[in-house]
Amino acid sequence: MNLPDLQAIRKWAVQTARLCCGIPDYDVYVQHLRTHHPERPVPSYKEFFRERQVARYKGTGGRCC
Amino acid sequence: MSTVAVKPSPAGKILWAAIAIVGAWCLGVVALRRGEPINAIWLVAAAIAVFVIGYRFYGKFINDRVLQMDPTRATPAVLRNDGLDYVPTDKWVVFGHHFAAIAGAGPLVGPVLAAQMGYLPGTLWILFGVVFAGAVQDFMILGLSVRRDGRSLGNMLRDELGPVAGIVAMFGVLVLMMIVLAVLALVVVKALTHSPWGTYTVACTIPIALLMGVYLRWIRPGKILEVSIIGLILLLLSIWSGAAVAASPTLAPIFDFDAKSLAWLLIAYGFCASVLPVWLLLAPRDYLSTFLKIGTILLLALAIFLAAPTLQMPAVTKFIDGTGPVFQGNLFPFLFITIACGAVSGWHSIIASGTTPKLIASEGEARMIGYGGMLMEAFVAIMALVAAASLHPGVYFAMNSPSALIGTTAQDAATAISQWGFVVTPDELLTTAQNIGEKTILSRAGGAPTLAVGMAQLLHGIIPGEGMMAFWYHYAILFEALFILTTVDAGTRVGRFMIQEIAGLVHKPLQHTESWTGNLLATAICVGLWGYFLYQGAVDPLGGINTLWPLFGIANQMLAAVALMLATVVTVKLKRERYVLVPGIPAIWLVICTLTAGWQKLSGPISFTAAAQKYAQAAADGKLLAPAKSVEEMQRIVTNNYVDAALTGIFMLLILTMLGFALNAILKAWRINHPTAHEEPYVALGSVPTR
Numbered sequence: 084m085n086l087p088d089l090q091a092i093r094k095w096a097v098q099t100a101r102l103c104c105g106i107p108d109y110d111v112y113v114q115h116l117r118t119h120h121p122e123r124p125v126p127s128y129k130e131f132f133r134e135r136q137v138a139r140y141k142g143t144g145g146r147c148c
Numbered sequence: 149m150s151t152v153a154v155k156p157s158p159a160g161k162i163l164w165a166a167i168a169i170v171g172a173w174c175l176g177v178v179a180l181r182r183g184e185p186i187n188a189i190w191l192v193a194a195a196i197a198v199f200v201i202g203y204r205f206y207g208k209f210i211n212d213r214v215l216q217m218d219p220t221r222a223t224p225a226v227l228r229n230d231g232l233d234y235v236p237t238d239k240w241v242v243f244g245h246h247f248a249a250i251a252g253a254g255p256l257v258g259p260v261l262a263a264q265m266g267y268l269p270g271t272l273w274i275l276f277g278v279v280f281a282g283a284v285q286d287f288m289i290l291g292l293s294v295r296r297d298g299r300s301l302g303n304m305l306r307d308e309l310g311p312v313a314g315i316v317a318m319f320g321v322l323v324l325m326m327i328v329l330a331v332l333a334l335v336v337v338k339a340l341t342h343s344p345w346g347t348y349t350v351a352c353t354i355p356i357a358l359l360m361g362v363y364l365r366w367i368r369p370g371k372i373l374e375v376s377i378i379g380l381i382l383l384l385l386s387i388w389s390g391a392a393v394a395a396s397p398t399l400a401p402i403f404d405f406d407a408k409s410l411a412w413l414l415i416a417y418g419f420c421a422s423v424l425p426v427w428l429l430l431a432p433r434d435y436l437s438t439f440l441k442i443g444t445i446l447l448l449a450l451a452i453f454l455a456a457p458t459l460q461m462p463a464v465t466k467f468i469d470g471t472g473p474v475f476q477g478n479l480f481p482f483l484f485i486t487i488a489c490g491a492v493s494g495w496h497s498i499i500a501s502g503t504t505p506k507l508i509a510s511e512g513e514a515r516m517i518g519y520g521g522m523l524m525e526a527f528v529a530i531m532a533l534v535a536a537a538s539l540h541p542g543v544y545f546a547m548n549s550p551s552a553l554i555g556t557t558a559q560d561a562a563t564a565i566s567q568w569g570f571v572v573t574p575d576e577l578l579t580t581a582q583n584i585g586e587k588t589i590l591s592r593a594g595g596a597p598t599l600a601v602g603m604a605q606l607l608h609g610i611i612p613g614e615g616m617m618a619f620w621y622h623y624a625i626l627f628e629a630l631f632i633l634t635t636v637d638a639g640t641r642v643g644r645f646m647i648q649e650i651a652g653l654v655h656k657p658l659q660h661t662e663s664w665t666g667n668l669l670a671t672a673i674c675v676g677l678w679g680y681f682l683y684q685g686a687v688d689p690l691g692g693i694n695t696l697w698p699l700f701g702i703a704n705q706m707l708a709a710v711a712l713m714l715a716t717v718v719t720v721k722l723k724r725e726r727y728v729l730v731p732g733i734p735a736i737w738l739v740i741c742t743l744t745a746g747w748q749k750l751s752g753p754i755s756f757t758a759a760a761q762k763y764a765q766a767a768a769d770g771k772l773l774a775p776a777k778s779v780e781e782m783q784r785i786v787t788n789n790y791v792d793a794a795l796t797g798i799f800m801l802l803i804l805t806m807l808g809f810a811l812n813a814i815l816k817a818w819r820i821n822h823p824t825a826h827e828e829p830y831v832a833l834g835s836v837p838t839r
Contacts, residue, residue, distance in 0.1 A: 099245065100372070100439070107232055
């Protein structure tokens with residue numbers, strides 16, 4: 084297995100692990116903001132993380148018995 | 149996995165025929181071989197074959213014909229992409245997310261309790277229940293939600309069955325949640341009663357989580373994986389040091405509690421944890437429990453494959469006649485109530501209409517995530533069943549029978565259980581307790597401890613070593629307690645929001661989730677509701693699980709029936725009447741099971757009413773029945789049983805009301821000759837600009 088493959092797998096694993104905890108992909112969000120809402124400020128990962136952490140437990144909490 | 153209809157190649161046909169033959173052979177061995185114990189691998193192989201065939205054929209049938217999922221159609225993730233909640237995401241990432249959200253303690257507890265009837269009834273219900281009911285529910289609700297902007301179950305019920313049906317269902321969800329929280333908290337109480345080692349390690353999770361919270365907030369913000377690894381190391385250290393605590397004459401009594409005190413501690417904990425900021429306690433523990441859960445499931449799978457244990461429990465025990473000590477009631481309907489998660493779980497319909505539908509990039513991926521995700525959960529349930537059935541049946545019954553039936557000493561328990569036909573010596577019970585580092589294993593119902601002993605034995609078989617059994621046992625207890633406590637904490641918050649929403653109808657300011665008055669009041673009500681049932685379970689004559697688990701099962705299957713009714717209504721509304729039986733049959737089956745079980749819990753020998761009358765009669769005669777030690781306690785048991793009976797009645801009424809709404813909607817839609825479902829209009833995937 085060559086290096087780009089390993090990197091892709093690593094990125095996939097990190098993305099899955101974060102999403103399991105309710106944290107969406109930061110890069111995707113930043114890209115979305117730049118494309119569709121260039122006027123809005125781009126939050127740092129720290130700000131993004133804090134906002135999402137609180138948002139996760141507002142709805143049904145996204146978990147089962 | 150192609151979603152385009154391709155004619156199967158000859159090689160493909162041969163492959164599927166081979167899988168079918170191997171699966172049928174394994175299933176035949178599991179079902180028909182009597183008298184000699186079989187190896188768990190037969191059961192696991194049969195399960196894999198059934199799941200693969202179910203996914204390939206029935207899942208695809210639902211995908212192509214019933215839901216008519218269309219890969220060219222834009223999904224909510226594409227249409228409403230906001231980079232946060234609605235994001236088109238890689239299907240494997242969504243699968244991981246969805247599985248982590250649906251897999252909880254449920255599939256590990258139900259099958260363990262159901263093992264009292266032998267491994268066969270539970271296995272068959274899990275295998276065929278999941279293919280024809282559970283996975284159908286998850287997949288169809290996911291499919292419906294994807295076609296409706298990712299709307300929630302409650303919203304979809306409101307749209308398709310009418311506003312009143314939506315409110316009735318949401319009320320049902322709130323009550324179900326209180327029962328779920330109570331019964332799960334009771335599992336923890338049962339596991340930790342007079343277990344200083346277990347209580348110490350679980351208590352350690354609180355400072356560990358606080359430390360992780362602070363670390364994530366200020367030291368290394370957002371580094372979830374890093375902090376989880378630190379947390380895991382600290383957890384393992386707490387298990388390791390727990391042995392010393394349990395052995396110490398000064399420290400052990402500090403962590404030695406009876407069931408009542410543990411119930412109060414959990415109630416107090418639930419209140420505090422759910423009013424603290426999420427980043428401090430809830431979120432970090434959530435991360436830890438999510439990773440630990442996935443890791444432990446993988447570990448369990450590895451252990452079963454490597455250890456390949458022999459199933460010591462008979463295929464079918466005499467307790468299918470309803471006289472079992474773990475839960476009362478006949479195979480029908482109580483097996484189908486006891487194993488909820490793993491075969492079919494109503495709670496999943498909330499997840500399948502929650503975050504998951506907002507992440508799916510293409511409708512062609514919904515089958516893998518919805519149907520496939522549920523098959524994975526059923527596999528977890530099968531593994532839990534294997535772990536329980538590979539225990540010595542005598543040990544299994546000693547752990548899961550209430551002390552009212554087997555007494556409180558190893559001597560009494562061994563005598564009672566041997567009389568049931570599962571010969572066991574007091575020595576065997578004592579040795580098991582000693583091996584796992586506990587004083588006693590008697591009457592620890594609730595699944596977690598049984599699974600822990602099963603897992604400990606499997607893992608010990610692979611990695612032997614002095615004292616390792618005790619380590620693995622407390623690891624398994626900790627892992628279950630950790631995610632149950634997270635559920636209790638998160639669930640209390642959700643319950644609080646629901647209560648605040650209802651209270652807001654009466655007095656508007658109470659609705660503000662930022663307000664401390666409304667917040668504390670709603671939290672107190674929420675904790676009070678589940679706390680009542682938890683405490684009731686802790687003082688219950690039959691040990692609590694025996695009483696509360698059927699109530700939980702009825703409620704969970706009730707919600708599943710409601711979700712499947714919604715799927716049935718929509719199928720008719722889309723004018724696909726010829727497929728109405730796909731969601732219709734499991735819906736009817738669950739209605740029959742819940743109503744029958746409800747009725748038997750309402751009147752008859754195993755009912756709550758009968759138990760209440762028995763205690764009321766004894767109290768009137770001036771007698772005291774165990775475990776009550778005073779007239780007041782006798783009275784409390786009477787009241788508790790009447791409350792449970794009333795709740796059962798409410799559940800039955802609720803399901804009949806929903807059935808009425810569903811039938812009404814079906815009849816109306818059947819008469820109209822054009823589709824009337826509230827689907828969002830078709831938008832071609834190609835016409836949406838990519839981000």
